[in-house]
Structures are given as structure tokens and as C-alpha cells.
Amino acid sequence: MVPTLLGITFVTFMLVHLAPGDPVSAAMGGDLRADAVSSQAIEHFRKEMHLDDPLLVQYARWLGKLASLDLGTSWRTGRGVGEQIAERLPVTVALGGSAMVFVYLIGIPLGVASAVRRGSLGDRFTTLVLFVLYSLPSFWVGTLAILLLGGGRYLDWIPVQGLRSPGWESLSTMGRARDLVWHAVTPVVMLGYASLASVSRYMRTGMLDVIRQDYVRTARAKGLSERVVVYKHALRNSLIPILSHLGTMVPFLLGGTVIVERIFGIPGMGLLMFEAILARDYSLIMGITTATAMLTMLALLVTDLLYAAVDPRISYGKK
């Protein structure tokens, strides 16, 4: 865990500092280089930011601050990076979490149905539809949805901007909740639909593996209904492969938030990342990259723990 953590911070730092492109001119707003006055200002800025120290020294300094949870200040806005991330993170986690729930709620039953009726017309149709969804870029579907359903020229069915209606403050608690859900539905679906294919594939494969096993045959032989056999006996064990998918889905969804949050103007970490990159706000970029990597690591850790909880054959540490 610790070496991975070190690796993450090292890669993040080096990536940002070794890439061509000058942070100073970016931070000071473009082409100021030739100007005498500004060259003095640049000198000052470089000194203040310790940009002339060797890279490893800079890295060590950054890491030291990181250890005490100080992510530095944003060069652009002058606000703390940690503070900005803390402000945006809950939105993204909620968005990603809802997308995950959506994907599993739809993907798992589809995968089970495909496995049970393997090779049927329904199985092939589901596979094809999910493949089609997987192949449709979310930015395209999202923009089409806004264009067609968002009240532009055609239908006015979905809210397209942000997470709150204009009169949010005056709403009751229930009204606020309903408003929030109403605004979140489209982004959540946009973020999640591409993952439906992989989840239902994993589920289908897992189910097919389990359904051929002896204990399933035993369950059938003792006269249980197909429904009980599939949903009670087979499903539990076939969920194990899905767990390993959880770990890969988190980084995928996090990447997707950049696009979805940008299209729908949702103030989450993805949008923050986009703004940070546009502004070349290096400390903010490093902060967000580290934060997302840590989120992923957390998801992997949870996956490992869930493995042990679900499968009694797996244990960590002493028996």
C-alpha cells in the first residue's frame, strides 16, 4: 500500500513538472516573457514557488506537506487545494455512487437473464443493445439528450444545467430532495450506461460458471423451483466475479465525471479538474489526481474486504 502510494505521488508530481509547458507563464496569464517588468515578476514568482530548486527537492517538499494533508494553494484562485477538493468531492462521489447503483441494479438482472436463457433471442438482443450503448460516446448521447429533450428546440423534459432549480431556497425539504433527484437522473444515466455492458457480461459469465456446478444440479434435483435455484443458490456465488469488476469501475466512472459534469454543469471534481487543466493550475491538478488515485485505492481495498466477507475461502491474516 505504502509503495503504491509513493508511486502515485511520484508519478503525479513528475508528470506535471516534466511535461513541456511553463507553469509560470501559465499562472501569470500567458505570454509575458519578453516584458522587462514582468520578467522581474516572474523571477519573484519562481522564487516564491521554489521552482528553481531541483525537482527531487520540490517533490520532497510537496510530499512532506501532503503527509500533513496540506495540498498547497491554487495558483489561480489563491484558495487552498484541499478546501476546493473537499467542496467538490461529495458531489462527484454521490454522482459516481448513484451511477454505480444504477449500473448494478440494471446490469445484474440482465446478466442473470442472459445466462439463464443462454443463446436465446433475448440473450443475443440484450448483448447487442448493451454493446451498442457501450459504443456510444457519452458526450454525444449527453449533448443529443440536451438538444432533443432539454428544451432547446424540441421537447422540454429534462433539466440541463446544474443540480438545482432556480427557486431552490424556497422549496421544502421534500421539494428540494425531489428537485435534486430530478436534476441528477440524466447525468447519472449518462455516466453509467456504458458500464452496463461489462457488468452484465461479468454477471453472465459468473452465472454460467456457477450454474453448471454440482450443487446447483442438486438443488434442482431436490425439486426447488428454477427461480429459487437461480436467485437464491446460484446468484450468491456468481456475484463474486462482479466484485473484481468494482475495482476497475471506479477509475472508469471517475474519468467519466469530467465529461458528464462538464456537459451538465455539475460542480463536482470532474469539472474542477477540467477548469484546473484549462487554467494550468498545477497544484490543483496534482491535488485532484492524487485524490482520485486514493479514491480508487480505497475502492480496491473495499473490494478486497468484500471478497473476504462474501467468500469464506478467502481470508487475510491469521485463521
Place this chain on the structure above:
Amino acid sequence: MRSGAQTAPREQPAGTPVDPTPATRSSRQASQARLIWRRFARGRLNVVALGVVVLFALLALFADFLAADMPIVLHLDGETHVLPNLASTSSRPTELRRLDPEGLWEEMDPDDWALFPLVRRGPNDVDLLARLESPSSRHWLGTDAIGRDVLARIVHGTRISLSVGVIAVGLYVLIGIVLGALAGFYGGKIDLVVSRLIEVKMVFPTFFLILTIMGIVERPTIWHLMVVIGFTGWPGVARLIRGEILRVRELDYVAAIRALGGSDARIVLRHVIPNSIAPVFVAATFGLAGAILTESALSFLGFGTPPPTASWGELLTQAYEHAVTSGAWWLTVFPGAALFLTVTSFNLVGEGLRDALDPRLPSK
């Protein structure tokens, strides 16, 4: 020998060299290829998808002959000119440099003739008099906001989008195979380092990483994009190869080669990698689809293919800006369809290939 060695050969992917003499080996490989093809072709959709992939590959290869403002073959003043590179003026013969494609007909005598491409417009030919025209016989798929032909741009965009996919995936398959093979075959410290690298890479959301690099690079080009996707995509392949090699290297035939005096390099390059490559092909096919999608998403955010170069992502981005204000549906629908058809086809081919290469599935 491992206890699993006895059952393992049954699970071998295609082409296990049971008999290493050259003649039987090649005939065996040929029959293996036929077997894989037969399994693959069992799904009709697989074959259709493969056809679509081939079609788009041809579009990409022959883009210059399909959509350009200059003729492919021109017979002028008793001389025949073949103009292989139609896009750039500088590659034309000197006497033809000043040729204006619009006024070509007036210069031509009755004896002269010209063979024109299917679409008589280049991807960057601007016609300000024909802005945002809907599909017609003149512009089959309409024109964009500055009067460029959408079909011509899609045809040339195919070349860019597929190149990004092929080069990026080629790069990461290469890196993945080398690192995975080193880690799997030698184990120990190398394995530790590579595994750690894979682990670090796995926890980064790839899209964030690519976006960061593309955002930081000043004046990004299409080449940056390929390299960046290439350098961020290898861990999956490396993991596959490493796992396969760990499995294969303990098998009897590797011991046999070693006993015969085969060097490490020979074992890895001639025997172990060919036996472990099948899943990589599958991963690469899916990877192509992924890379094309990544390119389009990056272009949408403004960090992909820089305009005016036509790529599917760039086309869709342009389309979005104008579709809302002018209702120009053809700007969105056609490039979107091209992108979607290609990506779906690559994914279907990958899926079919995976099933065809998996000997454990029943071959009914």
C-alpha cells in the same frame, strides 16, 4: 513439474507446438487458423462487424482517392498525370501547381479527360456560399458552418481516428508485451518493479491521466495523443502476458526446449509469447474501440485533435456547437453514426474473437 501440468495442455490456446518439426507445424497452424475462423464465422453478426471494420479501414487507406478536389488521373494537353497525393499542392508536378480545381473544366480541351474521386471536395475546402446546407445531390451529407463537405470530412476523419487507434494500441501492446514478458519470465526483482508499476497505473483514472498530459502539453498534436494513449494503456496487456507466461513457462515443452539448449530469448520469443498472444489480440481489438472513443471524448473537451484537422471527435464537437442554434442534424448524425458503427464493430469482432479463441467453449 507442477501438479497442474497434466491437465494444462487441454486448456492451451491455439497452436500448441506438440510437434516442433517445421512442416507439420505450419500445416497445423493453418488448420488452427481455419478452425478459429470457422468458430468466428459461426456468428453472422461477427462477420458483418468484420466487414464494417474492413470497409472503414479501406476508407481510411484510400481517403485521398475518395474525397478530394483534384482528379486522380488527369489527361491535359496530351499528357497524362497521375496525382497520387491529392491533398497537398507541393507534391504536384510543377506545371500543375497553379491549377485551380474549380476552373479545371474551362482549361480542358475535348481531348482531355479526368478521373475524379467519388466526392469532389477535400476535407478542408471551404465554400462560404454553401454554409449549413442539408444533404443534397451536391453535398451528399450536407455541409458544415463554413461550407465544408461533411462526407469529405468524415472520410478523412476516418483516417485520423483509425490511425490514433491503431498507433496508440500498437504502442501499448508492444510496451505491455515487453514488460509483461520480462516480469513473467524472470520473476524476482523485475516482476516486483513491473507489478508495482502496473499497480500504480491501475489506480489512476486513465482518462484523468490522459487529460492532464494533453492539457499540460503546449500545442498538442495528434501525435501527442497517440503517444499518451499508448503510454497509459499498457498495464492491461502486461498483466495478461505476465499471467499467461507464468502459466506457460512451467509446462513440459518449455523444459524440453531448455533441455535442447534453447536460449531464454528463443524460448520467450519463439515459443512462450506466440502461445500467450491470443488474449492480447482480443484486448487489442477492444482497445482500438476504446482509443477511438478516447480521442473523440478528448476532442470534445478541447484537448484532442486540433482543428481544422478532421477527426470524428472534432466533427462531433463542431456539430454540437451548431446543432443547437441551427438545427443542423446532419452534422451530428453522420459522424456519430460513423464513430458508433466502427466502435461497435470493433467490439463485436473482439467478442467474436474471444469466443473463437477459447477452446473451453463447446464447439457445437
